Amino acid sequence: MNILDTIKAQKVKEVELLKAQFSYSFLEEQPLFNSATHSMKKAIESSVTGGIIAEFKRKSPAKGNINLEANVVEVTQGYANAAVSGLSVLTDSEFFGAQKTDFRLARKSNSIPMLRKDFMVDEYQIIQSKAMGADVILLIAKILSKKQLQSFTHLAHELGMEVFLETQNEVEILENLDLPFDLIGINxxxxxxxxxxxxxxxxxxxxxxxxxxxxxxSGIQSLKTLQLLKANGFNGFLIGEYFMKERNPAEKCKKLIQQLL
Structure with missing residues (x-):
């Protein structure tokens, strides 16, 4: 099994446990379930600061520990003050070190579009994402069938959320061009x-x-790389480790945006 298969298997177990603890109706009764959402797509389309989605993550399977003790409120508010187009907050604890309160605290502290970054394997997580106050969900083409991608996208849109489809090769793109995604990521x-x-x-x-x-x-580690990607048709950039490995991630983000202007 590769790391993605391992994560998916773990996620399936986690979701089954959550379903046993919190019913669908419990999620639908949460205060944020009926809250209005913010469009990340529109924020990127109208961005004058580079279309950056700044990510909060503590560790990753690829890089190990990055910034375990980071303060989620401090960092995400700093990102927002730097005029990013949106926030991405990891909610996976096993592989990415997310604390249970990370997304909730970031949502409470910010009104800009927020992507819930996790491994969606069940419609339950889509409902849960809306209950958490997410504006956008991530769907990874590599771990989902076409049928799942279609039904998860439909459900997210029904709930007023946008879909960020992540792809990594030619097949994943060509097979899903008919999917009504809002944003498409190339990893x-x-x-x-x-x-x-x-x-x-x-x-x-x-x-x-x-x-x-x-x-x-992934892997955007310099202004030069970002400019190269922008020159080749990319509208936005999801950047995490480049910021998070610094003692002050938001300051690094602010400096990058100033260099872009």
Whole structure:
């Protein structure tokens, strides 16, 4: 099993436990379930600061511990003050070190669009995401069937959330062009080998319609890389480790945006 298969298997177990603890009706009764959502797609389309989705994560399977003690309120508010287009907050504790309160505290402290970054394997998690106050959910093409991608997208849209579809190769893009996703991410990192290839992402971006909101993910470690991706048709950039490995992630984010302007 590769790391993605391992994560998926663990996630299936986690969801079954959650279902036993919290019913669908419990989720639907949460205060944020009926709250209005914020469009990340529109925020990126209208961005004058580079279309950055700044990520809060404590660790990852690829990089190990990154910033375990980071203060989620401090960092996400700092990102928002730097005028990012949106926030991405990890909610997986097993592999990404998320604390149970991370998303809730970030949501409470910020009114800009927020992506719930996790491994969606069950419709329960879509309902849960709305109850948490998420504006956008992540769907990873590599771990979901076409039928799941279609039904999860439909449910998310029904609940007023947007869908960020993550792809990593030509097949995943071509097979899902008919899916009504709102944002499409191309992961620079191969999730099987963890190798990073910006050139691969640039090549894959050419397969997408010009109207697609294209987001580059993973391995963006310099202004030069970001500018190269932007010049090749990417509208937005999901950046986590580049910021989070610093003592002050928000300051690093602010500096990058200033360099872009």
């Amino acid at each position: 620079n990192r191969n999730l099987n080998s963890f190798e990073v290839s910006v050139e691969n992402s640039i090549k894959l971006a050419q397969l997408l319609p010009k109207s697609s909101i294209k987001i580059a993910e």
